[in-house]
Amino acid sequence: MSLFRGRRILAGAMTLVAAAAMTACGSKTTDEGGATGVTADVSGDTVKVGLLNSLSGTMAISEVTVRDSIMLAVEEINAAGGVLGKKIQPVGEDGASDWPTFAEKAEKLISEDRVAAVFGCWTSASRKAVKPVFEKNKALLFYPVQYEGLEQSPYIFYTGATTNQQIVPGLDYLKSQGAKSVYLVGSDYVFPRTANKIIKAYATANGMTVLGEDYAPLGSTEFGTIVNKVKSSGADAVFNTLNGDSNVAFFKEYKSAGLSAAAMPVVSVSIAEEEVKGIGTQYLEGQLTAWNYYQTTPGAANSKFVAAYKAKYGADKPTSDPMEAAYVGVHLWKAMVEKAGAFDVEKVRSASDGITFDAPEGLVTVDGKTQHIAKTARIGKIGADGLITEVWNSGKPVAPDPYLKTYPWASGLS
């Protein structure tokens, strides 16, 4: 007696359906480049741009501030007459801190809303998830966050720092301060792991010792063990690539273990003004950060940016590096479009080289070859008021070098 009573008709029908599915139309021959790039809809008197940030999930706390500053730039441009006479119409989507969602929303913005450019993404994983979408559709993304380098997509403009504009200057600064050994602490994801690879190569070439390397899962708040290891290592400095909430737990533990900025300074690359507020200045005072922009950066452009931001979102809202880079991205896109005289992606790309903008962080220049921008590196010290004051800068904008080709010690990295 069979346990599975035969239903031959049903089985037959299913086989047919399956066979139909397998042989369903598929074409192996496609014109070069596959999909025909979706062209942006610029027929009306407005031009749509996409805003793709996480408004929910773990990354929301950081990415919402980026969304706010993109909106500020859009309003400024619209108030000044728009781009090529067209007002910008922002279309917002929530990436939800989930990488496949980022890809889905990017596709939606490009193919359904037919936006002329997209501004957003924060984590490297979200950028990696949307990169094929932008390349397939030949659409533009402006990515505003410092990242681990080793990437150069023709359809992404990187307005945050690459490693030679942030991490390498940070290490140079530590070296100039006489640090002979470092301890590496980071969150367990791509940026810290890649950054630490670069740091180790730098250390080897510059006579520094890496005394330890520890990773905590994203969102982890358990740092007792790691801080004890850091303390007993006796390193001259700590290089911190932790992201998000973990910093709160790490610095609390750091202080309660009796460590301080004077005894063992920590250089952080993911703590900006917004995060300082969240962690608490009592834990952070005197610690170092490496960025390209601080709220305190001097200059008329920054005073205007900070004042406009506070007027729009509240006097207690700080401005930070990724926010500034996002703001700069929108203005750079406008300049590129106006130089090209069209919204067409390929024209915008070829017009990009040499575009400059008097940004809050100082003068920035687009490098058309790498599609990164030249930025001034700045090391800052966190003050008791929660603001970061610059203690060193590179003097002039550092040319972007995402693959670290001009650094002999990095030859094995890419």
Place this chain on the structure above:
Amino acid sequence: MTAVTPAPPSTAVRPAPAGPVPPGRPAGRSRLRTLAGFAFGAALLFAVAPLVLSDFRLALLAKYLCVAMVAVGIGIAWGRGGMLTLGQGVFFGLGGYAMAMHLKLADAGPGGMPDFMQLYGQLDELPLWWRPFASPWFALPATVLLPMAVAFGLGSLVFRRRVRGAYFAILSQALAAAMVILLIGQQGTTGGTNGLTDIKGFFGYDLDDPVNQRMVYFIIAGTLLALLALTRQLIHSRYGELLVAVRDGEERVRFLGYDPASVKLVAYVVAAGMAGLAGALFVPAVGIISPALIGIVPSIEFVIGVAVGGRATLLGPVLGAVAVAWARTALSERFPGTWTYLQGLLFVVVVAFLPGGLASLWALARRRDVAAQPQRRGRLSLGRRRAERTEVPAA
């Protein structure tokens, strides 16, 4: 590749089962209704959807249908077998990674290495455990067999020891967490948090081409229908009745001389195979597989879809999974700032007012007709549980 015929439990071959005999049903009518249901589903998926949906929406539907495949499996393991599997992401991930590894290697060409390995791992040659995946003859069966093997190993240990209820749920969730940590830690060979992205080809077909995306959709829709047919056979077989009996009274079934552990094991392994297949098809449809898709949160989301749809029915899990995924997209597009609240509200409303899930709407409508004959309902002493068990699938 969908030949996931579970072996009948050895103890179950008795001429006259001592358990309750499944209620007799006019076989001819039921078969006709099922056929009509499948024909309707096939027409919807193969004719209506491709005609009315844009390429982008069709690709989204393909993604939802993959989630629905996982849901069908959960429907068997949880709805029919009572095993709350909060770790289906693991099996989804195994299938997805097996497929993505093969496609990445195919993209890289013979002797090539996936781009991220040089970038993050600085490897000079392909790691040993990647090599078999270069062959489609290994990778394709592996997408289903690997998850099934893992489920078999885990299930044999767990069900024999009579681990169940919350303990089983916690265990399955721990497995999901462990797998995510493992994948992220091995960035050089697994792509870390980024996962495997930028998949360009699918067995020689360029995935950037909308025509080929359409083909992937048809494959997914066909596979889902095939899985539904398989599941229907399974739950209407004697094994299916036995599974429900184990769910409702494991000790009683054991007392009757059956081995509940192997009954549950089969359902768990079948569910794992379905999740693996779903993961494998998700990769060409979406072009990415990453730890974010297989951890605790997505594993719970799979179960939420099933709960919303109605776990004990055939179509409930599919409806629920598609409805939840669709609502997620629709709400987040319309209300990017507040959609998470609305989604939460939706779950609360469904669970509070429709505990049997969306599929119970059908039963509710029928119950109204049946209300005229109270003696029929009065016989069902176990109330809703019993109603779930004898639920006739809508298709």
